[in-house]
Amino acid sequence: MIEPRLSRRRLLGGAFAGGVALAAGGLLGGCTSRADARRLATDDRWRQFAGTTLNFISENTAPTAAIAADLAPFTELTGIRINIVTLELSALVQKVALDLASGQAQYQLIYADPYQVLAPYSKGLVDLRELADDPTLPGEVSDFADFVPVQLDAAGRFGTDGKVFALPYDCPTMIWQYRKDLFDKHHQRMADDLGFDPTPGEHTTWEQYLAIAQWFNDNTDEVRYGAGHQAKQHDSLMCDFSNVLWSYGGDFFANGFEVGRLGVVEPGPCLLTEDNAIEAAGFYQRLLSVADPASRTWDWDGLGAAFRAGRIAMCPNWHEYAADNESVLPGKVGYARMPRGPQRSANQYGGCGIGISANTLPNERGAAWLFLNWATSRDTQLRNLRSEAGGGTPTRTSVYELPEVRAAEHRPSAMPNMLTADAVRQAWLPENAGLRPKIPMWNECDTAIYTQLSRMLVGDASPAEAMRETTDRINRITARGWVAAG
Known part of the structure; x- marks a missing residue:
């Protein structure tokens, strides 16, 4: 038919x-x-x-x-x-x-x-x-x-x-990308100073990620900063923040995973004024305070270039940068799913x-x-x-089950993007997947989110104020969308 x-x-x-x-x-x-x-x-x-x-x-x-x-x-x-x-x-x-x-x-x-x-x-x-x-x-x-x-x-x-x-x-899909060579070189000293195993893994938390970033800032000259982020006033900032938001148990709307998985026309009221969302925003503000200050000028491409240039030791970024990483830093980069927050690990799917x-x-x-x-x-x-x-x-x-593809998950690899396979397989599990809201008005909501987050990062709004203003704007946008759709 x-x-x-x-x-x-x-x-x-x-x-x-x-x-x-x-x-x-x-x-x-x-x-x-x-x-x-x-x-x-x-x-x-x-x-x-x-x-x-x-x-x-x-x-x-x-x-x-x-x-x-x-x-x-x-x-x-x-x-x-x-x-x-x-x-x-x-x-x-x-x-x-x-x-x-x-x-x-x-x-x-x-x-x-x-x-x-x-x-x-x-x-x-x-x-x-x-x-x-x-x-x-x-x-x-x-x-x-x-x-x-x-x-x-x-x-x-x-x-x-x-x-x-x-x-x-x-x-x-956004995963944790890090300089494995530097983590290996400084492993014992980092573990002694920090009091935990710094190797990125399924039990690593966002608080530990922040502590690792600060350790690199204070203790090595091989990179200028421990961490970098894609915090430009752009869609990339929404993506970067969302991983933290979801890991803290926050979300943009109720039933967020299903709203992201199948989509809705009317998502209901925005939830960014709830305590876990404000707590996530506060942590994200602290995280960016120790990250490379240039993070506020980078989208995903700028962040990827900085990482390959040896400016930062780790970052969250899209897994398909692995081929570029391997061409510039062969054998030096490792991949893991995102750190855990108080509720879970969340890895933005794009x-x-x-x-x-x-x-x-x-x-x-x-x-x-x-x-x-x-x-x-x-x-x-x-x-x-x-x-x-x-x-x-x-x-x-x-495709992932083919023997030649399985073999490419390990170096030397003729398919360098497959070096991320273990990390993305974990990231795509429903309990770890991060899905932004699939709603007709999302483009405007996205703009409201990264605009207010940007104000927060430059000190023009507190985390609570940024989340409150974002919520108000999103509720106006989605209400208008319901009327238009109807």
């Missing part, structure tokens, strides 16, 4: 609810009809749309760089040509909103960020279960079970009706999926499914691990 294309009126409501203003001129394309892709009479299910050209719009990520460098096998298999457009995420969101609202499909394939695309625009995406179970196309719904469960839910679903709008495509625009015509939709099926397949993910052009880590559990 092919669902009717989303009406322009419904899509515009979702776009404005998601905080993206749509220019009227962007809607004119909906008045122009277009022909569907041609479908060939052939027994080869992979060749039935040969001659079709599709457009894939993606954030400029390492996995997309690897896919772009490896399109020849797909074209040889299917006869389909893929044009890839890569953009910074905010620019991508605006283009996707305009394209979905137009009633056309300039971009048949969409990098569906769970928070800025999937949550506000899920009605503009195809339910992939229908394509997976189409006997004329490769694939079946049972194959979805091969994806890491928390990733399929967080990156692919919105709502509790079982629909799957995107297949997990990348899976950046993965995204690929979806198909509901504006696609029937044959275009089938052709797009072939690419989506191929791009997230086990063989393609394995090639991406080896790619010199980029590449992330797999979203399918079967």
Whole structure:
């Protein structure tokens, strides 16, 4: 069954609810009809749309760089040509909103960020279960079970009706990255001075992490600071803080894991004024007071560059920086899940999926499914691990079980991102996963969070004041969103 294309009126409501203003001129394309892709009479299910050209719009990520460098096998298999457009995420969101609202499909394939695309625009995406179970196309719904469960839910679903709008495509996850060579060199002295084993592990707490950072500040010249953080007034600051917030038992909304896993339109009142959230903010303020002062100017890229330059001994960052770390600091970096707070370890998941625009015509939709099926397949993910052009880590559990991939978890490794495998496997367990709220208004809420945290870090607000102001702003934003969505 092919669902009717989303009406322009419904899509515009979702776009404005998601905080993206749509220019009227962007809607004119909906008045122009277009022909569907041609479908060939052939027994080869992979060749039935040969001659079709599709457009894939993606954030400029390492996995997309690897896919772009490896399109020849797909074209040889299917006869389909893929044009890839890569953009910074905010620019991508605006283009996707305009394209979905137009009633056309300039971009048949969409990098569906769970928070800025999937949550506000899920009605503009195809339910992939229908394509997976189409006997004329490769694939079946049972194959979805091969994806890491928390990733399929967080990156692919919105709502509790079982629909799957995107297949997990990348899976950046924040973990603890540290100079193993320096931890090994100073281990005994650190243990004697600190009174605990400083080796990063499942029992290490955030308070111990802070103490280790201070020890490096005071006792070594090999790095300028013990720790660095991605505390720029930017989305990265929300990500960095959230790991601490969740570990203290705080959250943005009630039932936070489910709000992050499946998403909701109405999340209820913000919880950042609760005691555990204020306690987490107070600890984060203390942590940043001993971290490299340049942390307040760094997003994840700046932090990664500082770590590789030997400026800091440890940091929380996305696990897919491992390949870059290994190229600059071969054999010197270790990886662990995040430290524990009073309640748990929490590791921010930042993965995204690929979806198909509901504006696609029937044959275009089938052709797009072939690419989506191929791009997230086990063989393609394995090639991406080896790619010199980029590449992330797999979203399918079967890839991790391959002997060559298992071997790559240890040095020397031809797949250096796999050096993080033990840490991310722990991070993806439901009890350790950190999932930000998947709600249509998240982009505005995110801005409110990092704006107030930034005020706190420069001393313009206390932790309690920052959390109170953030709560007030988020409650106004989500209330407005409920009205718009309704």
